[in-house]
């Protein structure tokens with residue numbers, strides 16, 4: 001064998017749905033910096049630059065090892081001048097001056113808090129910021145503010161498991177053949193999350209929305225609901241395909257803050273037990289699609305957000321198809337493609353199946 005032949009480096013796809021990205025991120029030092037830059041651009045409504053850094057971060061997360069030199073980075077997709085310069089600086093001095101500056105910026109810190117903890121959009125966060133933090137009284141904040149300490153604390157896998165058990169008992173006391181599925185970051189194998197996401201549905205056609213409202217009623221009776229933002233379904237099958245395929249879906253859903261008792265959690269609550277309460281507040285999302293749309297919803301809600309974006313971009317650009325949480329539409333054949341599993345959807349798209357734990361793009 002020729003000793004000069006080096007192992008060919010596999011080409012990194014420009015689509016996250018053609019990469020396998022586990023939670024083991026070897027390039028965290030770079031991707032954390034890129035995410036800060038992406039957020040900062042987002043807060044300044046420079047969507048193009050923001051997306052560029054999110055894509056660059058996503059590419060680096062998929063690499064099997066840490067970038068050691070600029071040469072490692074230069075041939076990768078989405079690594080432009082700016083991101084290469086940031087990598088260079090971090091390789092040289094361990095941090096990026098530009099990122100440090102953003103992290104100490106008051107406007108950045110405040111907008112980030114409002115958007116991540118209270119879940120409001122940029123417009124609202126900006127309005128609050130302009131009004132001035134100091135002039136705020138509790139009444140001006142949404143209910144989330146009352147539980148701010150708990151909600152800004154990460155949710156552990158054990159806590160997610162405990163919530164899964166509570167909701168499972170609740171759902172099955174209502175309908176024995178109901179289906180409850182853990183989705184979001186915990187389905188991707190993450191150890192911590194900012195909330196816990198579930199799909200709740202039933203094989204009984206048209207009963208899924210009723211099931212969700214019954215679940216909310218029951219949780220209320222159990223004294224577990226601290227906050228509930230319920231959104232009724234606006235889903236209309238007759239209007240499919242939706243040519244403005246949007247990221248958000250139209251199924252019945254609710255954004256909750258639930259009370260979780262430490263006694264339900266194996267190993268106890270992380271952190272909150274110290275103040276003697278014995279419980280904590282946790283953000284929980286529930287979505288109820290009709291069973292026919294289950295596979296699309298599962299794929300959509302499992303994330304990561306970057307993985308979803310690239311699935312849709314791949315479908316559109318490479319396959320002339322439209323994908324969202326409701327359906328997959330083939331624009332060439334002019335027909336909807338049915339699916340009962342995630343595997344079916346990957347197969348329709350001509351993609352190799354990617355396990356949930358490999359979707360941490």
Ligand code: 8DG
Pocket residue numbers: 183184185186190192193194195196197247248249285300301302303304305308325
């Ligand atoms: P984390 O909570 O662990 O921080 O991460 P995550 O689980 O990946 O993020 P998430 O914000 O909980 O969102 C999970 C997925 O749900 C994400 O890919 C986006 C998707 N999603 C939809 N529709 C909606 C919606 O209407 N609201 C929210 N909050 N998420 C939605 O597809």
Ligand code: MN
Pocket residue numbers: 184185186193194195196197
């Ligand atoms: Mn989540």
Ligand code: MN
Pocket residue numbers: 184195196197285
């Ligand atoms: Mn969520």
